[in-house]
Amino acid sequence: MKIPFRKFHLLTILKEFSKKKLxxxxxxxxxxxxxxxxxxxxxxSICEDLYKLVRWNGLIDFLCKKNQVTPEDRLExxxxxxxxxxxxxxxxxxxxxxxxxxxxxxxxKSSYTLEKAIEFCLTxxxxxxxxxxxxxxxxxxxxxxxxxxxxxxxxxxSKSPYGxxxxxxxxxxTTDEFKKGFFEIQDEGxxxxxxLINPKPKDHVLDYxxxxxxxTLAIAHKMKKTGQIYLHDIRDYILLxxxxxxxxxxxxxxxxxxxxxxKKINRKMxxxxxxxxxxxxxxxxxxxxxxxxxxLSEIESLKATQREIFDKTYxxxxxxxxxxxxxxxxxxxxxxxQVKYFTExxxxxxxDKFFSFPLENSHDGFFACVLIKN
Numbered sequence: 001m002k003i004p005f006r007k008f009h010l011l012t013i014l015k016e017f018s019k020k021k022l023x024x025x026x027x028x029x030x031x032x033x034x035x036x037x038x039x040x041x042x043x044x045s046i047c048e049d050l051y052k053l054v055r056w057n058g059l060i061d062f063l064c065k066k067n068q069v070t071p072e073d074r075l076e077x078x079x080x081x082x083x084x085x086x087x088x089x090x091x092x093x094x095x096x097x098x099x100x101x102x103x104x105x106x107x108x109k110s111s112y113t114l115e116k117a118i119e120f121c122l123t124x125x126x127x128x129x130x131x132x133x134x135x136x137x138x139x140x141x142x143x144x145x146x147x148x149x150x151x152x153x154x155x156x157x158s159k160s161p162y163g164x165x166x167x168x169x170x171x172x173x174t175t176d177e178f179k180k181g182f183f184e185i186q187d188e189g190x191x192x193x194x195x196l197i198n199p200k201p202k203d204h205v206l207d208y209x210x211x212x213x214x215x216t217l218a219i220a221h222k223m224k225k226t227g228q229i230y231l232h233d234i235r236d237y238i239l240l241x242x243x244x245x246x247x248x249x250x251x252x253x254x255x256x257x258x259x260x261x262x263k264k265i266n267r268k269m270x271x272x273x274x275x276x277x278x279x280x281x282x283x284x285x286x287x288x289x290x291x292x293x294x295x296l297s298e299i300e301s302l303k304a305t306q307r308e309i310f311d312k313t314y315x316x317x318x319x320x321x322x323x324x325x326x327x328x329x330x331x332x333x334x335x336x337x338q339v340k341y342f343t344e345x346x347x348x349x350x351x352d353k354f355f356s357f358p359l360e361n362s363h364d365g366f367f368a369c370v371l372i373k374n
Contacts, residue, residue, distance in 0.1 A: 007075065009038060010046050014053070014071035024054060024289040044169075049078065055125040055288045056083060058099035062092065083125070098122055103296055111332055116357075120330065120365075123358045128285035130166040131157065131363075133186040136221040137250050144182055159363065160191035162218070181248040184217055189282075189328075189356050189363030194218035196352050196370055197324050201226040203270040206257075208232050208313050213242035213254075215273050215326070220251045229254040230269075232262060262316065269316045271324065276306045278327040278334050282358060282365020299333055306338055314346060319373055322351065326368045330357060335367040347374045 003011070017027050028050070032043055053060065053074055060081065064073045086097055094114070095105035098121035109117040134141040141162050148154055152170060157163030165188070172178050172185060186194075194215045199205050201224040207216045210231040220229065231254060233239050239256050246254055257265070279299055284291050310325070317323060325342065327334050335355065342348055352370040356363055 124284040132183040133162045189366040193368040203227045205271040207273045275326040278329040282328040
């Protein structure tokens with residue numbers, strides 16, 4: 001019997017992905033590039049089923065009731081799968097009901113409570129909302145909303161004054177509004193975190209782990225096209241993407257800085273942004289495969305990296321300057337405990353702080369703390 005087109009590719013992806021160590025989104029991007037016969041509707045359907053399988057893999061495998069579960073077994077369960085049927089089943093362990101690795105679930109429970117752990121896992125297994133941020137250098141949120149509302153099913157974010165949520169996914173990159181630099185894609189939690197950064201006109205801002213510049217793109221309008229933004233990252237390819245984004249957004253007061261260049265800006269920064277590498281536990285909705293790949297022992301290594309980055313950048317700060325420490329983690333070891341370490345080592349004072357669990361139909365999980373020299 002001939003296998004239906006979508007099912008054939010879904011099975012192929014499941015089998016090939018299990019042999020790779022790539023993140024799911026990267027693997028899918030490569031797969032679709034090499035299988036151009038898969039149209040947009042088929043890609044959408046395949047992705048929805050695949051992400052659902054990855055999110056609920058623990059419970060689905062349990063329901064298969066086999067020692068050796070095959071991709072075909074999982075697809076059979078998926079056809080009539082509803083996780084809500086099993087939430088009150090006392091015969092199923094809690095971590096399996098919410099489809100999380102046992103050690104990961106137990107760590108969340110020990111950091112918070114059983115109820116909070118279940119809530120977190122269920123939210124992390126949901127589909128993340130699609131959120132954009134209006135670029136205040138070119139357009140205000142209300143004006144952009146009025147334009148987009150005529151074409152799309154959208155609503156305004158309740159916590160970020162710049163955010164708009166799309167109730168249905170669209171291809172942003174082909175829209176006139178995106179090409180004109182009217183908005184960037186950014187989670188509402190990330191927008192809230194960025195809004196803690198308040199540079200004045202003529203200030204100097206170092207975004208040390210800048211990636212493609214998400215946080216500094218969000219705060220550039222506060223500088224009134226004056227001062228200077230310095231972007232630094234160890235990944236050259238992502239800095240090229242940052243250049244494109246800044247150009248599209250109409251931001252010219254920025255520079256790319258190599259590690260060697262940074263020596264020239266010692267004690268000159270009014271603001272340092274440290275969006276550090278972390279466990280990513282607050283953004284599992286977008287990266288559901290991470291929970292199955294992440295080893296909790298890696299947190300100790302991440303903590304060391306986070307402290308190393310802080311140590312490297314502290315000397316760039318002016319006497320009255322501020323450092324904003326940011327993670328997309330919910331684990332206290334990467335958040336409050338690190339801030340305690342930094343404040344004690346450097347005699348810093350906490351000026352502002354933000355923490356969020358991922359919230360259904362709203363923001364991801366983030367931690368941010370603004371630290372100022374005493």
